[in-house]
Amino acid sequence: xxxxxxxAVFLILLIVFELIVYVSTTPRPSEQFFQLYVLGANxxxxxxxxxxxxxxxPNVDVRWYLGVTNLIGSVxxxxxxxxxxxxxxxPPNDTQAIPSPAPVVAEFMRFLQNNETWEVQFSWRIxxxxxxxxxxxxxxxxxxxxxxxxxxxxxRNGYNFRMIFELWTWNLQSEGVQFGxxxxxxxxxxxxxxxxxxxxxxxx
Amino acid sequence: MPLTLRIxxxxxxxxxxxxxxxxxxxxxxxxxxxQPGFNQALAQVQRAESAGATSSEVAQLLxxxxxxxxxxxxxxxxxxPQDAQHRTQLLNQVDQILESVQTQxxxxxxxxxxxxxxNKIGAYTFGGAAALIATLAYAYGLSFWHRYRIKRTFQMKVxxx
Numbered sequence: 001x002x003x004x005x006x007x008a009v010f011l012i013l014l015i016v017f018e019l020i021v022y023v024s025t026t027p028r029p030s031e032q033f034f035q036l037y038v039l040g041a042n043x044x045x046x047x048x049x050x051x052x053x054x055x056x057x058p059n060v061d062v063r064w065y066l067g068v069t070n071l072i073g074s075v076x077x078x079x080x081x082x083x084x085x086x087x088x089x090x091p092p093n094d095t096q097a098i099p100s101p102a103p104v105v106a107e108f109m110r111f112l113q114n115n116e117t118w119e120v121q122f123s124w125r126i127x128x129x130x131x132x133x134x135x136x137x138x139x140x141x142x143x144x145x146x147x148x149x150x151x152x153x154x155x156r157n158g159y160n161f162r163m164i165f166e167l168w169t170w171n172l173q174s175e176g177v178q179f180g181x182x183x184x185x186x187x188x189x190x191x192x193x194x195x196x197x198x199x200x201x202x203x204x
Numbered sequence: 205m206p207l208t209l210r211i212x213x214x215x216x217x218x219x220x221x222x223x224x225x226x227x228x229x230x231x232x233x234x235x236x237x238x239q240p241g242f243n244q245a246l247a248q249v250q251r252a253e254s255a256g257a258t259s260s261e262v263a264q265l266l267x268x269x270x271x272x273x274x275x276x277x278x279x280x281x282x283x284x285p286q287d288a289q290h291r292t293q294l295l296n297q298v299d300q301i302l303e304s305v306q307t308q309x310x311x312x313x314x315x316x317x318x319x320x321x322x323n324k325i326g327a328y329t330f331g332g333a334a335a336l337i338a339t340l341a342y343a344y345g346l347s348f349w350h351r352y353r354i355k356r357t358f359q360m361k362v363x364x365x
Contacts, residue, residue, distance in 0.1 A: 010339040017331040025327055075249050111269045175243045
């Protein structure tokens, strides 16, 4: 075999092997997203209400689990915003990434590694609610042993309140939190809501 | 129409488009609840991560960062004037944690980028060595095959029909 042929074989093999090295050492672009979930008291997608009754009475404990998984590909500062809404308040807008105008009741914040799941126990109770003229208003909510005073929404006969959970992330450019996240140039949003009714002694 | 005018007519709208271009607006809420150091700390940790820091190394930085969030929250809950001193202490503690994390993340970025570079050099060197070994094996195999064919040729028996 001539030296020229040997050199040609070597060059071809060199290109092949270096290509293999390049492909195996270069990370593949993957889809960037977050997972957001709410589980019931038994850590399943059921049993969201005590006694499976969505009519919640004041001072009755309700236990949910909120979870976020970071699949963005880097460390993220994540905020879970809990909002209290009624039937008429607009929910978050997915397509335009506009959060719900419902008032923020509580928020949970944490730095999350890539592929890390963060789960928060969300135990809440209606500490104080009034019912007058067919309208029920929640005045205080107890969340994880802390009491939050609300100027919140009322609902007709206590029907169709909802707890809205929005995922916010830290934006390095604007140095603030943003609703949802950016994957490339695309804006994405994640939110969930759980409906419930409030039964006060006077509203029956 | 003269050539220079035509070129100007093509280039001018392009320049105007470039001048009018603006970065896409990000509708975010400026957080008045977090110390400004959180932004720098997160940016520095992300730089260390993209330099090749392992998940366990990054996890070690996130423990104090999450502690800083807790302390920041505690500080914000102290609103009465008599708690002002305690609040200041907590916020100072948050700043110290953030500074420490930034320093550690900076060092981790240097270490990780060096390690990544060494690993890459190693991998590409291995690729070159593998190509060389494969070439030598090919050349040896080919020469062995030729010798075998020659041997077989000389071992042939001529059988008259």
